[in-house]
Amino acid sequence: MLWRMAWVAAAIAICLPSRAIADVKVGYVNIQRALDELEEGKAAKARLQGLLEAKQKELDKERDALRKEKELLDKQAGLMSEEVRLQRQNDLQQRLVELAQRWEKGTAELTNKKQAEMQPIFTKLYPIIEMIAEREGLTMVFNKTSAMVYGQPRLDYTNEMIRLYRERNRGKAGAGESVVNNTAGAGTSQGSKTAAPKKGAKK
Numbered sequence: 709m710l711w712r713m714a715w716v717a718a719a720i721a722i723c724l725p726s727r728a729i730a731d732v733k734v735g736y737v738n739i740q741r742a743l744d745e746l747e748e749g750k751a752a753k754a755r756l757q758g759l760l761e762a763k764q765k766e767l768d769k770e771r772d773a774l775r776k777e778k779e780l781l782d783k784q785a786g787l788m789s790e791e792v793r794l795q796r797q798n799d800l801q802q803r804l805v806e807l808a809q810r811w812e813k814g815t816a817e818l819t820n821k822k823q824a825e826m827q828p829i830f831t832k833l834y835p836i837i838e839m840i841a842e843r844e845g846l847t848m849v850f851n852k853t854s855a856m857v858y859g860q861p862r863l864d865y866t867n868e869m870i871r872l873y874r875e876r877n878r879g880k881a882g883a884g885e886s887v888v889n890n891t892a893g894a895g896t897s898q899g900s901k902t903a904a905p906k907k908g909a910k911k
């Protein structure tokens with residue numbers, strides 16, 4: 709989506725008359741950096757990584773089992789009749805094909821899952837980008853990681869985009885951060901708060 713916006717913006721700029729180009733003010737943001745730094749982006753990537761590792765572990769286990777069966781078949785091939793050997797080979801080959809198909813299906817599912825995980829973040833980012841553009845009088849805003857070779861640092865509004873995102877989603881981001889990153893601190897704080905009443909009760 710964002711790379712399409714970048715190409716459309718570039719095409720519009722090319723088509724503008726020379727007088728209009730002088731009035732064009734552009735900026736850019738780094739969407740990928742925002743996803744890497746925002747708490748929601750980190751959480752989404754962690755979930756996706758967990759799914760990927762689980763799927764990889766499952767498929768690796770099946771692949772190793774098939775490899776062992778292939779090695780055993782090769783050792784015992786001389787003791788089998790031609791008919792049995794061919795049947796075993798065909799069965800093994802079919803299972804290898806099915807495993808490859810499952811891998812392709814799993815890859816497609818993970819791609820769809822990634823889009824589903826990131827879309828809510830994109831949906832929140834778009835209005836922020838529009839707000840920055842209107843406030844700064846920007847004609848176009850590019851994504852640094854899509855169809856952009858170079859941009860002067862002063863035209864980079866990524867930090868502001870991230871700041872506004874966190875400001876708008878302070879409740880969610882703060883709660884997620886306290887659970888994931890500050891569990892020990894929170895536990896200590898809660899423990900100290902509950903300890904005082906207990907001591908009071910004993911007196």
